Amino acid sequence: MMNRRARGWLIAVAIAVAVALVAAMIWYVMQLSEPSPEQARDDTLPSESVLAVKIDNVAAARPQTGLDAAEAIYVTPVEGGLTRLLAIYTGELPDAIGPVRSARESDIELLAQYGYPTFAYSGAAPDVLTELADAPLVPASPSRSGGYYRETERESPHNLYVDPAALPSPDAPPEQTVLQRGDAPAGGIVAASHTTSYGNATFEFSWSAREGWVISMDGSPISTTEGDGLSAGTVIEQHVEISDQGPADATGNRAPTYRTVGTGDATVLRNGRRFDAQWSRPAPEAPTRFTTSDGTPLPMEQGQVWILLVPSS
Incomplete structure (x- = not known):
């Protein structure tokens, strides 16, 4: 019969082995769940792909953040003779963009030439939300994506910003280059x-x-x-x-x-x-x-x- 000291030693060894196995399992699961540096998403869009962000442009929203990094900026009319901006980003992204505002029906047609872009916006009218769900784009509002936050130094609704690296990736780039570059023709x-x-x-x-x-x-x-x-x-x-x-x-x-x-x-x-x-x-x-x-x-x-x-x- 095994004496008490031997039984105690075996129990201690068994506990140590079990603890080691649990620790190894936890480490293995963490390696699977945490992306490697090569897998981690950076702040650069896939080649030729597009991120579009609807940006506030009333006096309370200025100065805006991240506009200087846009390849193109569309000025779009809204109610009361005012405007909003639709900023188009390719390649490297800024750290933040905003203030983000709501989408409009006309944005869908405008963005269709940009392939299957990611579109960041704060919300939309119910009919527009239905159209956005069926449109050739990746909807990325706060209800569908992370990365959004409120800037406490500004008043709502002019204080919603987004970290563009946290948005979903575009599905496909445009089939043709939208913004053609080249020398100016004669004249003007x-x-x-x-x-x-x-x-x-x-x-x-x-x-x-x-x-x-x-x-x-x-x-x-x-x-x-x-x-x-x-x-x-x-x-x-x-x-x-x-x-x-x-x-x-x-x-x-x-x-x-x-x-x-x-x-x-x-x-x-x-x-x-x-x-x-x-x-x-x-x-x-x-x-x-x-x-x-x-x-x-x-x-x-x-x-x-x-x-x-x-x-x-």
Whole structure:
């Protein structure tokens, strides 16, 4: 019969072995659940893929965060003669973007030319939410994605921001390059400045040989929370069909809806010159193309592109 001391020793050994096995199992499970550095998602989008973010643009929302990292910024009309921004990101992402605001029905058509992008927005009207669920994009609102947070130094609703690296990845890049780059054609008219008004929001663009088209809004230069002023290599005033058919806000103003499939007039600013132009986009999945009045392709300069959607005359 085994004596008491031997039994105690065996029990101690058994306990030690069990503890070691449990620790090994925990370590193994952690290795499976925690991605390696190679697997961990970084702050760069997959090649050619697109992240689009709807950004607030009223006075209480300025200065915004992350605008300087966008490849393109669309200025879109909203209620009361005001505007919002739809920022397009490719490649490396900023640490934060915002303030994020709600999506509109017209955003779906505009983004269809960008493949199957991730679209970050704060929410939308019920009918628009249904359309977003069926649209060729990855919806990334706070109810569907992580990465969102409130900035306590600003008042709601102008204080919602997102860490773009926490958003879901886009499903597919565009089939064709949307923002064509290249040399300017001959012609154009020398221009030192240009103004675009939406009623209660006015944008001014001033040409600088060193900085490009320096952007101001309502008489003040646009800057970001990172301390940078904004300038564009190319500015496009794109004339589109706009109607007040969307849901009404609290004051009774209806949300404008705009069409970006079709054809129309445009004004293109680049290299200190203004070009009278035409735009064409035959289908939602097709990229918008710009040409001079005689049909010569009108590509965009290097640097950020601003596209302002304004009513056709």
